[in-house]
Amino acid sequence: MKPPKFDYVSAETLDEALATLRAEGEGARIIAGGQSLLPMLNMRLARPAVLVDIMRIAALAETTKQNGTLRIGAGVRQATLQAHPNLHPLLAAALPWVGHAQTRSRGTLCGSVAHADPSAEIPLVLLALQGDILLRSARRTRRVAAADFFIGMMQTARQEDELIEAICLPQPRPGEGYAFREVGRRHGDFAIVACAAVAHEAGVRLAIGGVADHPAARDLPADSAHWPEALDAFAHALPARDDLHATAEYRRQLVRKLGHQVMQEAAACRA
Amino acid sequence: MPRLSAAQRHTIRFTLNGQPVQGEAEPRLLLTDFLRHVLGATGTHVGCEHGVCGACTVQIDGSPARACLTLAVQVEGSDIRTVEALAPAPGRLSILQEAFRRHHALQCGFCTAGILMSLDAFLRAQPDADEAALRDLLSGHLCRCTGYAPIIAAALDAAARLRETAHA
Numbered sequence: 194m195k196p197p198k199f200d201y202v203s204a205e206t207l208d209e210a211l212a213t214l215r216a217e218g219e220g221a222r223i224i225a226g227g228q229s230l231l232p233m234l235n236m237r238l239a240r241p242a243v244l245v246d247i248m249r250i251a252a253l254a255e256t257t258k259q260n261g262t263l264r265i266g267a268g269v270r271q272a273t274l275q276a277h278p279n280l281h282p283l284l285a286a287a288l289p290w291v292g293h294a295q296t297r298s299r300g301t302l303c304g305s306v307a308h309a310d311p312s313a314e315i316p317l318v319l320l321a322l323q324g325d326i327l328l329r330s331a332r333r334t335r336r337v338a339a340a341d342f343f344i345g346m347m348q349t350a351r352q353e354d355e356l357i358e359a360i361c362l363p364q365p366r367p368g369e370g371y372a373f374r375e376v377g378r379r380h381g382d383f384a385i386v387a388c389a390a391v392a393h394e395a396g397v398r399l400a401i402g403g404v405a406d407h408p409a410a411r412d413l414p415a416d417s418a419h420w421p422e423a424l425d426a427f428a429h430a431l432p433a434r435d436d437l438h439a440t441a442e443y444r445r446q447l448v449r450k451l452g453h454q455v456m457q458e459a460a461a462c463r464a
Numbered sequence: 465m466p467r468l469s470a471a472q473r474h475t476i477r478f479t480l481n482g483q484p485v486q487g488e489a490e491p492r493l494l495l496t497d498f499l500r501h502v503l504g505a506t507g508t509h510v511g512c513e514h515g516v517c518g519a520c521t522v523q524i525d526g527s528p529a530r531a532c533l534t535l536a537v538q539v540e541g542s543d544i545r546t547v548e549a550l551a552p553a554p555g556r557l558s559i560l561q562e563a564f565r566r567h568h569a570l571q572c573g574f575c576t577a578g579i580l581m582s583l584d585a586f587l588r589a590q591p592d593a594d595e596a597a598l599r600d601l602l603s604g605h606l607c608r609c610t611g612y613a614p615i616i617a618a619a620l621d622a623a624a625r626l627r628e629t630a631h632a
Contacts, residue, residue: 194513198470201491201537224538231533232514235494243467244491246538272527293604295518295582298527299534380603 196234200243204250210356211331213245219353221245226270228292228300229308253358262361264327271297271305271315281362283322283389286373287314293381303357306342309349312384312403314375316343320408321389321400322362326351329358336361343407369393370463372455375403376447378438385439386447390459397456399424404431404444413456420456424449468537478542480505481549489536496520498536499546507547507577511606518605521578522546528582528604547577550584559629560584563622564615571609579605583619591627595620 204210220242233239253268275288291314305315319339326342342350375387387402400410413423428448433441468474473488487502499505511519513532520531523545550558570576598619
């Protein structure tokens with residue numbers, strides 16, 4: 194299992210990376226940590242003409258706080274952010290579930306968002322927190338809400354000439370509680386079902402990964418008496434599928450049970 | 465940086481186990497194959513080649529990472545450590561390696577180089593690591609011989625001895 198042939202550009206500046214994307218169109222792929230792309234290359238599921246490495250662009254390696262949001266640049270590795278002081282509690286709860294220590298040392302948050310695996314934790318957290326994705330091309334810069342970004346199995350709203358410059362997460366708000374749980378065969382495996390919940394005064398926002406072909410979120414009522422019915426409706430609304438790891442029925446049952454636990458946990462830790 | 469052509473080999477330079485090294489690589493060459501075939505450093509093993517088994521784990525700039533999920537061109541200028549760096553002298557084993565031997569923490573040994581590189585980096589960063597933390601770290605490695613129990617025992621033993629050495 195070796196990657197197919199490709200040219201390689203280690204971009205020194207963002208403009209250089211964007212110019213290559215514009216010139217090459219769909220033939221170009223951005224590589225950051227490479228922890229999702231290299232398996233795709235090794236298995237020859239991806240055959241780019243050119244890889245554009247963005248990890249030497251210093252401006253992309255920054256994490257900044259501005260106007261109540263945390264902005265995480267495309268070059269920020271998962272392990273680096275894990276060590277960040279005052280990390281958002283939901284992200285802090287989910288990051289240990291992203292791959293293994295040996296992949297988080299290289300993998301980036303934005304890379305996971307770009308790859309958009311349906312069971313991935315970082316896209317789920319971004320959707321639960323109603324974060325944004327900052328897309329940039331040589332033509333324009335635009336901001337897309339997570340709810341509009343993930344559109345299918347490893348499919349996103351990113352255009353061929355765009356790269357993810359950063360993701361933005363709102364900072365924790367007073368009165369909110371957060372919880373994350375997932376079920377997989379082993380720790381570090383892809384989640385069979387992953388749940389992230391944000392509890393606030395008016396209700397609980399629950400995001401589910403691993404069931405449909407992209408993560409999905411719903412706003413559920415604050416009164417826990419209504420949760421079983423609401424969770425059952427949510428579980429049936431998701432196009433669950435059978436695969437090697439679990440049946441659709443098992444996945445729906447996990448949405449009901451794990452979803453309930455996560456909502457309870459989030460509501461209990463409301464600050 | 466100029467565009468590196470897929471059809472040509474390009475000079476890659478980095479530090480391997482404290483020594484500057486260089487070799488020629490196409491952009492698509494994995495770090496595993498660069499280490500083994502270009503540099504002749506065969507201590508790093510190649511297992512699944514898609515990042516699951518952990519046999520190829522090396523340290524890149526001090527952190528454990530999959531060499532099979534890394535291109536040789538990506539580590540230009542980096543500091544790489546492999547299992548060849550662990551023994552303090554020919555014929556002697558490191559504290560961690562010695563613990564593996566004492567606890568029979570390997571049988572076929574195929575996964576061992578990768579596990580040692582993960583544990584070496586981890587115990588340096590977290591000398592007080594408990595069993596839960598070590599099990600979490602080892603979830604990034606597959607061993608089909610031992611059942612992991614002797615590996616955990618060796619890691620805990622090595623951690624205790626490394627703490628003693630540090631205090632001595």
